[in-house]
Amino acid sequence: MTGVGPTECQKERCTAIIDSGTSLVYGPGENIRAINQIIGAVQTADGYVIENCEIDELPDIAFRFSGTRELKIPASIYTINQLEDGSCLSGFQAQDDMGQFDWLIGDLIHRAFYVAYFVGEKKVCFADAIHSTISYSSRVDF
Secondary structure, eight states, X not given: OOOOSTTSOSSXXXXXXXXXXXXXXXXXXXXXXXXXXXXXXXXXXXXXEESSOOGGGSOOEEEOOTTOOOEEEOHHHHEEOOOTTSOEEESEEEOOOOTTOSEEEOHHHHHHEEEEEEGGGTEEEEEEOOOOSOOTTOOOOO
């Protein structure tokens, strides 16, 4: 991950883990605050909350990893648990000290893209996910 500006890597080179065992995206506080400001989220005791969670009006958030195109995550994926009051949780949370890594990219990226891991080559590849209109929460009796 490279770049400049408040939502981009502040170092010459940032490191990230793409982790299927993590639900959210965790990154440096300064970057996460900037991303959440863009989507209108405010910090609360429960994390970042988008008070008026109109998913169709929220912007996509894009990531660019070394050697990849821009990977856009739509609001329908980065918003979590829309509540009765119209608010929802942001999938972007701050974590400043993650040891040797700057970013921990969890299931938000896995919900938006197919992810292939080539461990021997130390490479991760992404392809657009095709979402069906089938509701996975529906019950089907046979």
